[in-house]
Amino acid sequence: MGLSFHPDTVSLPVGHFIGGEMIAAEGAIEMxxxxxxxxxxxxxxxxxxxxxxxxxxxxxxxxxSNWGNVRPRERTKALQAWADLVEAEAETLAKIEALCSTRxxxxxxxxxxxxxxEQIRFxxxxxxxxxxxxxxxxxxxxxxxxxxxxxxVGAITPWNFPISMAGWKLGPALAAGNAVVLKPSExxxxxxxxxxxxxxxxxxxxxxxxxxxxxxxxxxxxxxxHPEIAKVSFTGSTRAGSAIMENVARTGVKPMTLELGGKSxxxxxxxxxxxxxxxxIAGSVTFNAGQACVAGTRLIVEKSVADRLTAAILEKMKAxxxxxxxxxxxxxxxxxxxxxxxxxxxxxxxxxEAGGECLxxxxxxxxxxxxxxPTLIADVDQANPAIVEEIFGPVLTVQTFETEEEALxxxxxxxxxxxxxxxxxxxxxxxxxxxxxxxxxVWVNRYSRSRDHILPTGGYKRSGIGKDLGREAYLANRxxxxxxxxx
Numbered sequence: 001m002g003l004s005f006h007p008d009t010v011s012l013p014v015g016h017f018i019g020g021e022m023i024a025a026e027g028a029i030e031m032x033x034x035x036x037x038x039x040x041x042x043x044x045x046x047x048x049x050x051x052x053x054x055x056x057x058x059x060x061x062x063x064x065s066n067w068g069n070v071r072p073r074e075r076t077k078a079l080q081a082w083a084d085l086v087e088a089e090a091e092t093l094a095k096i097e098a099l100c101s102t103r104x105x106x107x108x109x110x111x112x113x114x115x116x117x118e119q120i121r122f123x124x125x126x127x128x129x130x131x132x133x134x135x136x137x138x139x140x141x142x143x144x145x146x147x148x149x150x151x152x153v154g155a156i157t158p159w160n161f162p163i164s165m166a167g168w169k170l171g172p173a174l175a176a177g178n179a180v181v182l183k184p185s186e187x188x189x190x191x192x193x194x195x196x197x198x199x200x201x202x203x204x205x206x207x208x209x210x211x212x213x214x215x216x217x218x219x220x221x222x223x224x225x226h227p228e229i230a231k232v233s234f235t236g237s238t239r240a241g242s243a244i245m246e247n248v249a250r251t252g253v254k255p256m257t258l259e260l261g262g263k264s265x266x267x268x269x270x271x272x273x274x275x276x277x278x279x280x281i282a283g284s285v286t287f288n289a290g291q292a293c294v295a296g297t298r299l300i301v302e303k304s305v306a307d308r309l310t311a312a313i314l315e316k317m318k319a320x321x322x323x324x325x326x327x328x329x330x331x332x333x334x335x336x337x338x339x340x341x342x343x344x345x346x347x348x349x350x351x352x353e354a355g356g357e358c359l360x361x362x363x364x365x366x367x368x369x370x371x372x373x374p375t376l377i378a379d380v381d382q383a384n385p386a387i388v389e390e391i392f393g394p395v396l397t398v399q400t401f402e403t404e405e406e407a408l409x410x411x412x413x414x415x416x417x418x419x420x421x422x423x424x425x426x427x428x429x430x431x432x433x434x435x436x437x438x439x440x441x442v443w444v445n446r447y448s449r450s451r452d453h454i455l456p457t458g459g460y461k462r463s464g465i466g467k468d469l470g471r472e473a474y475l476a477n478r479x480x481x482x483x484x485x486x487x
Contacts, residue, residue: 003094003105003328007033007040010099013193014041016050016213019057020206022193023050029186029215034102034334035324035369043186045214051181051222054210055229058152058179061207068149068177072128079124079175082202083117089198090114097163097191098325102288102336106328108163115451116167119469122453123171126474137484144483149177150230150255153477154223156216156244157192158236159185159336160291160392166192168468169233170199170209176477178231181210183223187336189213216240225251231477235259235293238390238415238462257466257476259293259458261390262418264439265411266296266447270305272423273445278312280421280447281396286320286374289333290394294419294457296447298387300410303400310378310398314360317374317396322367335370335393344372344393351377351386356397382410390416404429408436417460421447440464 016023027042046054062068067075086093090113098105103112130147137143155169162184173180184192189211196209212219220240224232225247231254234244238261248254266284268277284296301309323330335341341364348362361375377386378398386397401407411420420439424430434442440459449457456470466476 003091003109005095005105005326007035007099007324007326010095012041012096012099012190013197014190015044015193016046016054017193017196017209017211018050018054018207019061019210020200025050025213031100031187032337033099033369034336035326037338037369040099043189043213046183046212046219046222048222050212051219051226054181054212055152055226057207057210058181059228061205062151062179065205065208067179067205067208072131075127075175075177076124078202078204079120079127079171082199082204083120083124085198085202086113086120086195087117089194093163093191093194095326096194097188100190101159101162101188102291102325102333103161104323104325104327104330104333106330112161112164116164118451119164119167119453120171123175123474126172126471127175127177130471130474130478140487142485142487144485146481146483147478148481150477150479151178152229153178153180153231153233154226154229155180155182155233156220156223156236157182157184159187160288160293162188163191163195165235166195168235168473170195172473173233173477174204174208176474178477179208179210181212181223181229183212183214183219186213186215216243220244221247224248227252229254231255233257235468237261241464255476257468257473258464259468260418260462260464261416262293262295262459262463263298263387263390263413263416264294264296264419264421265298265300265413266421267407267411267423267433268299268301268305268309269424269426269429270302271425273425274305274309274312276445277423278309278316280423282313282316284421284447285394285396286317286332289335289372291333291336291392294441296419296421297391297396298411299396299398300407301398301400302407303402306398306400310359310376313396314376317360317376320374322365322369322371324369332371335372338370340392341370341372344391344395347385347389347391348375348377348395351380351384351397354380354384356380356384356386361394404432408433412438413461415461416463418463419443
C-alpha cells in the first residue's frame, strides 16, 4: 500500500490527553501546513489549571498502579507492548505527523517511527537491569546506594522531529518508574497525543502519560514551574532552555536535562574520502531542510581540497527537489513556518552583506509552502552572522585552513558545542581531535546518528546539560539515596 495521502483526509486528535481521556479544548493558535501554507486547525493553550489537572492525574496514576515499585520486568513488558503498537500504527502516526510537520511521510515510516519504537524497547530493557547497589564500608556497617524514580517528570519537545523526540523523553522516564506530563510543540502537537492514546491501548496505566497542548510562555512556564514536577526534560533552542532554567529557579530547585542549540563544525582534511565527505555534509544540511540541532552547518576544509569538495557539495545541494510531506516520494522538506523561513532568509542576507559569497541558493523556492533553497556561503569570517547564529535552515558556510591548529580554532564556537564532524584517514589525528573538539558528540567519517541507542547525546557550553539516549538518559530519570546500617 502506498503511503501518499490527501491532507484533507486526516483526522487529528485535537485536545489535551489527561487521565487516559481526550479533553476537548478551544483552539487558540492558528496552525498552517508547512507544505502548502494552508490553515487546517487551531491548537489549544493549556493554562495553569489544566497543568494542575495533568500533574494530579500523573500522581494518581503512579499511586494507583504502583508503577515505580512494581516488578521491574512488568514495566519492561508494558513498554514493549507499547512499542509494538507504535510500529503497528506507523501509517496512521506518519499521516498525522506529515500533515503538521516538516517530516515526509516516507521518511517517517522507515525512519522516525521505526527508530522511536526501537528506542522505547531499548529503554524498557533497563528497567530490570539497573538498580540499587551495595558499596564497600567497614565490617561493622552495611552501605547501600538506593535508586528510585523521581515521580512526575515534565517534558517539552520541539517541532522538528516530534515523534522521535517524544520517544526520547517518554521512554527513559517511564522505564525508570516515573509518570510524565508532556508538552509537545504547538506547531506539531498531535502525533504525541496519538502516541499517548496508543500507550493506554497497549496496557500502560491511564494517567501515566498526560499530554498538554499549548505554547511556551503559558503552558511551558506553568509546567516547568509546577511545584509537583520533580524533574524537567527539554529539547529546543538555547534561548528557551535559558528561560526554563530561570523559571525553575524562580519557583524552586529541580534537576533538568536540556538538549539545546548547535552550530556544529565539519572538519575535512585532504586525506579524507572526499566523495563520502561530500555526501555526508550535503545530507546533513538538506535533511529536514537543515532543521536539526545537530545539523553540520559549518564546513571547515583543508585549503588544498576546498574547491574540489565544495564543487561536489554544490552538485548534491542543487539536486534536491521540494515536495509536500504527504507525498511518499518527497525527500526535501519545507521550513516549519513562514516566520521561520523569513528568519532564515534574513540571516542569509545579513551574511552576504557582511562579505559572504553565496555560491548557490540564498532565496525562497518558487513552490507552494515554506520551502527555502539549499544555500552555500563562502568567504565568511568568525564574526559573520551565518557563523554566529543557529540558522535552523538549509544553510552551509565554508571556511578553509592549512594547519590542525587553525582547524581547531575555527571549529570552536563561543556559544555552542553540541556535535562535530571529522573526515580524515589518519587515526592519530582522529584521537587528537576527538579529545580536543568542544562538543558532546564527535562523528568521524560520517555525520549522522546510528541506531545504536546506547550512545548518549548532549552538549557542551550553552548547547545543554545532561544527556538524552544511552544509559545516561535512564539514570537521569532516577535519584539516589545513601543508606548506612550499623550491624
